[in-house]
Amino acid sequence: AILEAPLVEIARFMPGLQVELVDEEPAALSELLLGGTVNAAISGDELGELTVRIDHWNLFDERFVVLMPRESALAEFSSLPTDVLAKASWLERVSCQGADPPWPTLFPAGVEPHIGHRGRRLAHLQHMVAAGLGLMLWPEHATHLAGLVTRPIANDPLRRKVQLLAVAGRRYSPALEALVKIARVQDWRGGFPVAEGSAATADRIDRSGL
Numbered sequence: 001a002i003l004e005a006p007l008v009e010i011a012r013f014m015p016g017l018q019v020e021l022v023d024e025e026p027a028a029l030s031e032l033l034l035g036g037t038v039n040a041a042i043s044g045d046e047l048g049e050l051t052v053r054i055d056h057w058n059l060f061d062e063r064f065v066v067l068m069p070r071e072s073a074l075a076e077f078s079s080l081p082t083d084v085l086a087k088a089s090w091l092e093r094v095s096c097q098g099a100d101p102p103w104p105t106l107f108p109a110g111v112e113p114h115i116g117h118r119g120r121r122l123a124h125l126q127h128m129v130a131a132g133l134g135l136m137l138w139p140e141h142a143t144h145l146a147g148l149v150t151r152p153i154a155n156d157p158l159r160r161k162v163q164l165l166a167v168a169g170r171r172y173s174p175a176l177e178a179l180v181k182i183a184r185v186q187d188w189r190g191g192f193p194v195a196e197g198s199a200a201t202a203d204r205i206d207r208s209g210l
Helices: 002-015 026-034 122-130 174-185
Strands: 038-043 054-069 087-093 114-119 136-139 150-152 159-167 205-207
Touching: 002 174, 026 038, 026 054, 026 159, 038 174, 054 122, 054 174, 087 122, 087 136, 114 122, 122 136, 122 150, 159 174
Parallel strands: 038 205, 087 114
Antiparallel strands: 038 159, 054 136, 054 150, 054 159
16 A cells, blocks of 8 residues: 555656566565566565665654454553553464564563464464454554554554665666655655554555565
8 A cells, every 4th residue: 555656656757657566475575676576675674684785775664553353352442551462362473584573572571472373474364363363563554454453552662664675786677766766755654544543542566574
């Protein structure tokens, strides 16, 4: 969803442009970019240190929030304290190689979360959330199923930078050059909807890592 604005802007200057969007594992991005399978990628900074052959530009910062069914009792909270979250059952994404587990940042020393299930793709895991199998950490601006809601964590302890990636030194096509230029000046946060938590109790380009 976050790619809509820059793609609309590019289409104004390049009518008839055809873009292929793919969803891939964050750990595979370097190989896909260097191999030419994808020309650019948007991902969180959980990838760890990138090879010098890949350029990256920070687009915006975002929080990790908690994804849950709309009918969950925790949806009544305007923000979720960590002592409440420590008692919950969690679903964990396991695909981000090089990324540190978020739990030590979220919970005090000695507190281990209960991990009910694990999976690799956000699209699959959110269906497990909808089935009531656990809560999940979710990128603030990632889309989710209509029956789910997100709530912020008290004091916002978990954040990430969302980046645009492209291969350094490779000749850009006109479309890719336009994407890079527009993405770097785009007011990303200005186009985001109001976070759900603020309403609680008051209610070949890769988009990856979301």
